[in-house]
Amino acid sequence: MLATGTVIGVVVLAVLIWFFLRTRSQDLLAEMMEKRRGSCRVVSRADYVEGMQKLPVAISLSDTNLYYENPDLQASFELPRLEEVEYDDELATGRSIPPGSRALRLRSHGTTFEFVMEAAEIAKWQAALPARRTGSTTAKAV
Numbered sequence: 001m002l003a004t005g006t007v008i009g010v011v012v013l014a015v016l017i018w019f020f021l022r023t024r025s026q027d028l029l030a031e032m033m034e035k036r037r038g039s040c041r042v043v044s045r046a047d048y049v050e051g052m053q054k055l056p057v058a059i060s061l062s063d064t065n066l067y068y069e070n071p072d073l074q075a076s077f078e079l080p081r082l083e084e085v086e087y088d089d090e091l092a093t094g095r096s097i098p099p100g101s102r103a104l105r106l107r108s109h110g111t112t113f114e115f116v117m118e119a120a121e122i123a124k125w126q127a128a129l130p131a132r133r134t135g136s137t138t139a140k141a142v
Contacts, residue, residue: 028071029058035107036067038139042128046115048073049091054108059104059115061128065105068115083107087126091116 033043040060047054048068057068067076074101084107092112097103102122104115117125 004092029056032058032069033060034064040067042124044117044121044125046117046121049103049116054116057115059117061125066129077106077108077113079129081108082134083109085129085131087122087131 023080025095027047033045036058037043037060040062043057043058043060046057046059046068048057048059049055054071055073057070057073059066059068065076065078066082067074069075084105086105086107088103088105091114092105097116100120101116102119104122104125106113106115
């Protein structure tokens with residue numbers, strides 16, 4: 001009887017710890033978004049997709065940089081260094097995106113970075129950071 005109560009207690013404690021950590025992570029993202037809101041044109045919550053892994057991040061766009069960060073990651077791009085900006089309904093790997101979401105795809109120095117956001121947020125990003133390609137060559141028929 002005591003062993004059963006202990007097992008149940010440990011399981012309940014594990015669930016509560018998981019719930020607390022998840023909630024705390026969301027609170028930290030909200031704090032990061034508030035910190036950037038004053039100095040950036042667009043600030044959103046997104047999932048940074050790398051391979052099969054999705055990391056929740058706060059993504060923001062200033063006049064000169066694009067920032068993405070969470071409690072474990074702080075990264076940015078200088079806007080002139082972005083070679084390509086695309087918006088798509090699927091990931092570069094061909095994986096589908098949940099309904100109501102779209103992908104923001106950035107390429108810099110031959111590396112692709114993808115962020116999945118709600119479609120309403122993507123509309124704000126498209127207005128602030130239009131799709132573009134730099135240095136692309138087009139084939140001409142002879």
